[in-house]
Amino acid sequence: MALIEAFRQLLGGTAVLTREEDLAGLTEDWRGRFRAAALCAVMPSTTEQVAAIVRLCVAHETPVLPQGGNTSLCGGATPSGQGKPPVIVALTRMRRIRSLDPVNNTMVVDAGCVLATIQDAAAAAGRLFPVSLGAEGSCQIGGNIGTNAGGTGVLRYGNTRDNVLGLEVVLPDGSVWDGLYALRKNNTGYDLKHLFIGSEGTLGIITGAVLKLHPLPTAEAVAWLAVDHPQKALDVLGLFQASCSTRLSAFELMNAKQIRLVLEQVPGRRCPVAEIDTWHVLVELSDTGDAAALATTMQTVLEQALEAGLVSDGVVAASEAQRKAMWLVRHGVSEANKKAGVGLTSDTAVPVSTVPAFIDQAMAAVRAVVPDLPFVIVGHMGDGNIHLIPFFSFAEWEAMPERDTVAQRIRRAMNDVASSLRGTFSAEHGVGRTLTGEMSRYKPPVELALMQAVKQAFDPQGLFNPGRVLPPPPIATS
Amino acid sequence: MALIEAFRQLLGGTAVLTREEDLAGLTEDWRGRFRAAALCAVMPSTTEQVAAIVRLCVAHETPVLPQGGNTSLCGGATPSGQGKPPVIVALTRMRRIRSLDPVNNTMVVDAGCVLATIQDAAAAAGRLFPVSLGAEGSCQIGGNIGTNAGGTGVLRYGNTRDNVLGLEVVLPDGSVWDGLYALRKNNTGYDLKHLFIGSEGTLGIITGAVLKLHPLPTAEAVAWLAVDHPQKALDVLGLFQASCSTRLSAFELMNAKQIRLVLEQVPGRRCPVAEIDTWHVLVELSDTGDAAALATTMQTVLEQALEAGLVSDGVVAASEAQRKAMWLVRHGVSEANKKAGVGLTSDTAVPVSTVPAFIDQAMAAVRAVVPDLPFVIVGHMGDGNIHLIPFFSFAEWEAMPERDTVAQRIRRAMNDVASSLRGTFSAEHGVGRTLTGEMSRYKPPVELALMQAVKQAFDPQGLFNPGRVLPPPPIATS
Numbered sequence: 001m002a003l004i005e006a007f008r009q010l011l012g013g014t015a016v017l018t019r020e021e022d023l024a025g026l027t028e029d030w031r032g033r034f035r036a037a038a039l040c041a042v043m044p045s046t047t048e049q050v051a052a053i054v055r056l057c058v059a060h061e062t063p064v065l066p067q068g069g070n071t072s073l074c075g076g077a078t079p080s081g082q083g084k085p086p087v088i089v090a091l092t093r094m095r096r097i098r099s100l101d102p103v104n105n106t107m108v109v110d111a112g113c114v115l116a117t118i119q120d121a122a123a124a125a126g127r128l129f130p131v132s133l134g135a136e137g138s139c140q141i142g143g144n145i146g147t148n149a150g151g152t153g154v155l156r157y158g159n160t161r162d163n164v165l166g167l168e169v170v171l172p173d174g175s176v177w178d179g180l181y182a183l184r185k186n187n188t189g190y191d192l193k194h195l196f197i198g199s200e201g202t203l204g205i206i207t208g209a210v211l212k213l214h215p216l217p218t219a220e221a222v223a224w225l226a227v228d229h230p231q232k233a234l235d236v237l238g239l240f241q242a243s244c245s246t247r248l249s250a251f252e253l254m255n256a257k258q259i260r261l262v263l264e265q266v267p268g269r270r271c272p273v274a275e276i277d278t279w280h281v282l283v284e285l286s287d288t289g290d291a292a293a294l295a296t297t298m299q300t301v302l303e304q305a306l307e308a309g310l311v312s313d314g315v316v317a318a319s320e321a322q323r324k325a326m327w328l329v330r331h332g333v334s335e336a337n338k339k340a341g342v343g344l345t346s347d348t349a350v351p352v353s354t355v356p357a358f359i360d361q362a363m364a365a366v367r368a369v370v371p372d373l374p375f376v377i378v379g380h381m382g383d384g385n386i387h388l389i390p391f392f393s394f395a396e397w398e399a400m401p402e403r404d405t406v407a408q409r410i411r412r413a414m415n416d417v418a419s420s421l422r423g424t425f426s427a428e429h430g431v432g433r434t435l436t437g438e439m440s441r442y443k444p445p446v447e448l449a450l451m452q453a454v455k456q457a458f459d460p461q462g463l464f465n466p467g468r469v470l471p472p473p474p475i476a477t478s
Numbered sequence: 479m480a481l482i483e484a485f486r487q488l489l490g491g492t493a494v495l496t497r498e499e500d501l502a503g504l505t506e507d508w509r510g511r512f513r514a515a516a517l518c519a520v521m522p523s524t525t526e527q528v529a530a531i532v533r534l535c536v537a538h539e540t541p542v543l544p545q546g547g548n549t550s551l552c553g554g555a556t557p558s559g560q561g562k563p564p565v566i567v568a569l570t571r572m573r574r575i576r577s578l579d580p581v582n583n584t585m586v587v588d589a590g591c592v593l594a595t596i597q598d599a600a601a602a603a604g605r606l607f608p609v610s611l612g613a614e615g616s617c618q619i620g621g622n623i624g625t626n627a628g629g630t631g632v633l634r635y636g637n638t639r640d641n642v643l644g645l646e647v648v649l650p651d652g653s654v655w656d657g658l659y660a661l662r663k664n665n666t667g668y669d670l671k672h673l674f675i676g677s678e679g680t681l682g683i684i685t686g687a688v689l690k691l692h693p694l695p696t697a698e699a700v701a702w703l704a705v706d707h708p709q710k711a712l713d714v715l716g717l718f719q720a721s722c723s724t725r726l727s728a729f730e731l732m733n734a735k736q737i738r739l740v741l742e743q744v745p746g747r748r749c750p751v752a753e754i755d756t757w758h759v760l761v762e763l764s765d766t767g768d769a770a771a772l773a774t775t776m777q778t779v780l781e782q783a784l785e786a787g788l789v790s791d792g793v794v795a796a797s798e799a800q801r802k803a804m805w806l807v808r809h810g811v812s813e814a815n816k817k818a819g820v821g822l823t824s825d826t827a828v829p830v831s832t833v834p835a836f837i838d839q840a841m842a843a844v845r846a847v848v849p850d851l852p853f854v855i856v857g858h859m860g861d862g863n864i865h866l867i868p869f870f871s872f873a874e875w876e877a878m879p880e881r882d883t884v885a886q887r888i889r890r891a892m893n894d895v896a897s898s899l900r901g902t903f904s905a906e907h908g909v910g911r912t913l914t915g916e917m918s919r920y921k922p923p924v925e926l927a928l929m930q931a932v933k934q935a936f937d938p939q940g941l942f943n944p945g946r947v948l949p950p951p952p953i954a955t956s
Contacts, residue, residue, distance in 0.1 A: 103716060103831035104862070126720075148665050159663060162640070177924045184861040185637060185827045185905035187626050187676055189917060189947055190929050194672030198665055215723045238581060242604075245693045245766045246724045288723045293771065349663045353581035383662040384582070427663035439667060446655045450936070451668045457935040458928070469667055 003060045003087075007042050010052055015093070017041040026088050029078045030071055034433070036081030038065070041088035047168060047176060047207040050089065054205065055174035057087055063463050064089060064172075066201040068143025069114065071135040073347075074432025076147065076200050080467045089205060091142050097121050098208065105213040106165060106182045111142025111206045118211065127213035130157035134334060142206045148198035150428025155382040156249040156286075157214065159428070161197045166210035169196055172203070172459040182210045195454065200430055201465040203458045217249075219291035221298040222323040224272035225281040225305070226313040230356040230381075233281050236305045237352070237382060240283060243301050247294070250284035251382035252330055253355075257391070258337075258376045262329055265336035269329050272322075273313045281381070282330050333378050342397040343376055343389035344407055346414045350423030352384040358421055359386065365413035366390050370406065385427040388414055415442065431469045440471040481538045481565075485520050488530050493571070495519040504566050507556045508549055512911070514559030516543070519566035525646060525654060525685040528567065532683065533652035535565055541941050542567060542650075544679040546621025547592065549613040551825075552910025554625065554678050558945045567683060569620050575599050576686065583691040584643060584660045589620025589684045596689065605691035608635035612812060620684045626676035628906025633860040634727040634764075635692065637906070639675045644688035647674055650681070650937040660688045673932065678908055679943040681936045695727075697769035699776040700801040702750035703759040703783070704791040708834040708859075711759050714783050715830070715860060718761060721779050725772070728762035729860035730808055731833075735869070736815075736854045740807055743814035747807050750800075751791045759859070760808050811856050820875040821854055821867040822885055824892045828901030830862040836899055837864065843891035844868050848884065863905040866892055893920065909947045918949040 007016045017023055018040045028035040039062060044050045057064045063086035067077045079086055091112035098108040102125050109118060115136040122129040131144060133151030143149075145167070149160045157163060166181040179193055196203055227233045233253055240248045256277045262269050263276075273280070287294050298316055305311040317323040337343050350358045359377065367373055370390070379386030390410050392400070400406055415425040415438060425438045439448065451470055455462075485494045495501055496518045506513040517540060522528045535542045541564035545555045557564055569590035576586040580603050587596060593614040600607040609622060611629030621627075623645070627638045635641060644659040657671055674681055705711045711731055718726045734755050740747050741754075751758070765772050776794055783789040795801040815821045828836045837855065845851055848868070857864030868888050870878070878884060893903040893916060903916045917926065929948055933940075 101829065101831050103712065104829040105719075106829070148669075150663050150665070154663060161669070171924070171928070175924050177928065178922060179925065180900075181902070182829045182900065183827050183902055183905070184830070185628055185632060185858075185863050186902040187628070187906055187908045188902055188904050188913075188921065189676075189909060189925075190681075190932050191626075191639070191672050191676055192925065192928055192932075194669050195932075198667075198669055203668075215719055217723075234581065241583075241693055243766055245695075288721055289775070297767070349661050351579065351582040351584070351660045352662070353579050380663075385663050422658075422660065424659070424661055424664040424666055426666050427661070428665055430665045431667060435666075443666065444656060446649070446653050447657065447667075447670065450649070450655065450670055453935040454668050454670075454673075454932070457931040 003056060003062060004040050006056050007040065007053065010056070011042060011044060011049060015043040015045070026067060026070065026090060027079055029075060034075040034078050036079040037085045038079045038088045039085045041090050043090050043093045045093045047170065050170045050205055050207050051174050051176050053087070053089060054170050054172065057463060058172070058174060058461065061461070061463070062087055063466050064205070065465055066091065066142070066146070066205045068112070068140030068146070069135065069138045071139040071143065072147070072432055073429045074434045076430055076432030076468055077143065080433055082467055091140060091207070094207065100125050101182065102127060104182055107211050107213060108180060108182070108208065109141055109211060110208055111140065113141050115139050115141055115144060122213050123216060126216050128216045129163070129211055129213055131160050131163055141209060145197055145206055145209055146199065146201050147430040150385065152250055152380070154380065155251060156246055161194065163212045164193065164197060164209055165212050167193050167196055167206055168208035169204040169206050172461065172464050180208060180210050198430070200432065200469050202455060202469050203464060215288050217286040217288060219287045219289060219294045220323060221285045221291070221294045222317040222326050223283050223298055223302060224315050224326050225283065225311045226273045226275055226278040227281060227311055228278055230279060230359050232310045233279060233381060234352070234356060235310050236281065239301050239304055244285055244297060247285045247287045247297070248283070248382070249286040250282060252282040253377070253379050253381040253386070254280045254330070255375065255377040257374055258333060258378050259329070261336040261340045261376060262332040265339040266332040269332050270325065272315045272326055272329070275313060278312060282326055337376060337389065341394055342392045344410050346388050346411065347427050347429045348388065348414060348418040348423055348425060349383060349385040349427035350418055350421045352382065354421045355381060355384055355386060358417060358423065359388065362388050362414045362417040365417050366410050369409045369413055383427070433468055436467070436469070436471045439469070481534060481540060482518050484534050485518065485531065488534070489520060489522060489527060493521040493523070504545060504548065504568060505557055507553060512553040512556050514557040515563045516557045516566045517563045519568050521568050521571045523571045525648065528648045528683055528685050529652050529654050531565070531567060532648050532650065535941060536650070536652060536939065539939070539941070540565055541944050542683070543943055544569070544620070544624070544683045546590070546618030546624070547613065547616045549617045549621065550625070550910055551907045552912045554908055554910030554946055555621065558911055560945055569618060569685070572685065578603050579660070580605060582660055585689050585691060586658060586660070586686065587619055587689060588686055589618065591619045593617050593619055593622060600691050601694060604694050606694045607641070607689055607691055609638050609641055619687060623675055623684050623687055624677065624679050625908040628863065630728055630858070632858065633729060634724055639672065641690045642671065642675060642687055643690050645671050645674055645684055646686035647682040647684050650939065650942050658686060658688050676908070678910065678947050680933060680947050681942060693766050695764040695766060697765045697767060697772045698801060699763045699769070699772045700795040700804050701761050701776055701780060702793045702804050703761060703789050704751045704753055704756040705759060705789055706756055708757060708837050710788045711757060711859060712830070712834060713788050714759065717779050717782055722763055722775060725763045725765045725775070726761070726860070727764040728760060730760040731855070731857050731859040731864070732758045732808070733853065733855040735852055736811060736856050737807065739814040739818045739854060740810040743817040744810040747810050748803065750793045750804055750807070753791060756790060760804055815854060815867065819872055820870045822888050824866050824889065825905050825907045826866065826892060826896040826901055826903060827861060827863040827905035828896055828899045830860065832899045833859060833862055833864060836895060836901065837866065840866050840892045840895040843895050844888050847887045847891055861905070911946055914945070914947070914949045917947070
């Protein structure tokens with residue numbers, strides 16, 4: 001085929017994959033939930049090659065699917081199976097750290113750099129790149145930026161968006177926007193960077209970025225608290241914010257069932273407090289300066305919380321080993337839930353002040369669909385981002401009639417409650433292909449129309465990652 | 479005229495200004511540099527009225543000029559004198575604080591709220607709204623957002639953009655986008671909010687906003703340092719960042735001439751260090767927690783800087799009165815410069831690491847235009863944002879032949895150097911009408927084309943603040 005031949009001429013044979021066995025890891029997502037054919041996959045090494053690839057795709061009216069580490073949770077990075085099979089543009093070979101400026105606190109990277117590589121390079125220069133998430137060993141920064149990834153650093157450092165100063169993007173017409181500004185202030189027209197961040201490959205292909213670095217924290221303090229209701233956790237959060245300001249770097253909420261699943265399913269985990277049957281909070285402070293001052297602050301706030309009756313038990317980690325052990329419980333969550341049964345994960349965020357109401361109302365709404373259903377709850381409470389997980393044993397789920405319909409009704413019930421509190425159905429995972437229906441349901445038509453106008457202005461042929469982010473326009477019924 | 483009559487019917491007579499004497503404060507900017515006719519000014523009280531006004535303007539094909547506190551430094555908020563005289567939409571009557579949520583750390587405000595009113599309301603609730611700038615007693619938050627205002631809080635808290643979570647905007651077709659989300663995380667499609675922030679009224683009228691609040695600092699430490707070169711100031715900045723992280727809330731650089739002008743022109747100001755003929759740095763730390771710890775930190779870093787030979791003298795303010803006295807010197811800058819002569823202010827930003835090179839190179843470039851010209855220098859060094867001010871006495875300036883040409887060549891010389899260091903010609907003041915030529919000169923055509931595409935998508939009739947931000951498309955020469 002002419003297009004594939006042109007790619008081979010442009011990139012050399014090893015950079016063009018067409019055989020099914022070579023494409024397997026790129027046409028299916030890592031959880032094995034989505035799979036569809038691609039025309040081929042190409043692996044450019046330079047921005048100029050990406051631009052040339054795009055121009056060829058445009059000339060052949062063939063869809064373009066940018067792919068990073070293929071770790072999307074929403075089917076955003078694999079072919080959709082609708083329309084013409086796309087060309088997958090895998091950024092894997094573009095993994096150069098172009099430069100690092102410790103005085104300006106910035107680094108310039110290729111989009112294909114793995115997140116962990118970037119974190120390591122920053123640390124080697126005595127700096128922190130604060131975006132951190134479960135997939136960091138394989139996800140690529142271009143994908144993190146394209147989806148505005150969240151993770152555990154958001155409370156203190158913001159989302160990926162807040163840690164990007166500039167971008168290089170190959171546009172849908174094959175031209176290159178060099179927006180690699182490394183500036184803290186720049187008020188010269190529309191902020192295009194923020195438009196590409198979170199656009200999930202529908203407006204262009206991010207090929208490079210200027211990242212913002214931070215001072216490397218030299219002190220940490222971690223505590224585990226038992227509270228008897230999310231409202232009390234919220235009150236404790238307020239105490240920490242008032243006393244610690246940006247030193248508060250994590251405030252994670254888990255319910256008793258979540259802790260129990262981790263203890264049952266993941267070897268070597270221990271509950272840090274005596275009583276399991278309560279709500280649990282992991283709180284972390286981090287700072288430059290010495291650890292002793294930070295430990296004192298942690299102790300002081302914890303005493304305030306105990307005196308105010310907000311906390312029924314609390315343990316401060318006394319060593320690096322104890323800190324790690326506490327985090328291991330939190331990080332055991334995904335493995336435990338996967339082993340224990342079927343959880344219908346949600347990714348809602350609501351205003352922080354409404355988290356307790358959200359939990360109560362959403363649980364009630366789901367139990368109106370399936371009475372007495374248990375919930376696993378784990379969330380970044382400081383961000384208002386709660387993963388409320390209605391949870392089935394494998395046997396219950398197998399025995400359930402009309403599972404798809406039930407799952408759909410359960411998700412709708414949770415998202416409807418989030419929406420009624422002016423929250424969102426996708427806090428950190430993005431839209432991808434799985435949530436375009438939610439876009440139609442929850443977004444005001446005016447907002448959807450603006451997004452469609454942007455898409456039309458940037459990608460009039462509609463070739464970039466079609467079927468993602470935006471719902472198809474409503475079908476006229478005349 | 480039909481349009482004015484329709485406004486009177488819609489809003490009542492007192493909300494429609496047409497007489498020249500009533501319009502005087504709205505058709506001329508506060509510095510008296512720009513003045514042109516408007517068709518009329520309207521003062522809506524509600525978002526619905528703004529929407530109705532826009533629909534009437536569209537029907538009459540009449541330009542729309544949103545106006546806040548009219549404190550633009552770039553002629554962005556007053557009529558341009560080109561094309562049809564616009565309708566000024568003054569947001570003055572929309573000054574309600576709609577709500578404040580101390581637990582979510584957000585407040586929702588009308589766009590016409592004066593910035594100082596917002597700061598006060600936040601403080602009354604024990605919270606900080608960190609945007610702070612010279613015009614805060616009269617500028618309105620809608621204008622701050624429309625221009626992504628900078629100011630003295632940027633080093634720690636970011637630009638206005640970083641302190642806005644949601645927007646309500648009346649669009650160029652008269653519809654209303656209710657994007658008043660109060661969420662820390664929300665990955666559901668393109669981030670439209672960031673497109674409106676900094677768009678200077680060319681894409682719609684901001685009528686309301688959700689603002690991000692922070693813990694109110696309870697401790698402050700201020701010091702005044704003498705350094706013999708900007709490079710040493712930069713090294714000191716690095717020490718403070720490593721030790722203090724986000725506690726560093728200001729790092730302001732001034733040269734000897736700037737200090738001398740303040741002492742000469744503004745009564746009651748004193749230089750905090752013995753020697754004037756040096757470079758000066760005002761550094762501020764702020765934090766929650768107690769002041770003693772912060773004072774110790776300040777003292778420790780200062781000793782490091784003295785030992786390393788980076789600082790030739792340094793004074794830590796020992797009282798609130800001394801802290802204020804130091805800030806009064808910094809805040810005396812505008813008044814002093816205005817009284818002392820004619821300064822051709824620039825608003826460049828460059829990567830922080832290149833500030834010393836920028837100062838050296840830009841001074842040399844300007845002195846190639848006017849030999850031996852003195853410079854006043856004052857800047858937010860921590861942001862890379864230096865106001866380099868070639869300075870004339872009134873007599874010299876009066877005697878200068880072809881002043882406009884000289885001024886233009888001087889500005890170009892400074893901006894060319896900033897551009898060569900990958901910096902910007904407008905760090906915090908915006909583009910308005912005065913800098914559209916710089917947009918043509920310094921922005922890559924690809925970037926301008928994307929901005930034009932956005933403008934076309936949002937405002938196809940081109941009625942919103944025409945002639946601002948974007949340069950006119952090049953005239954075809956065939």
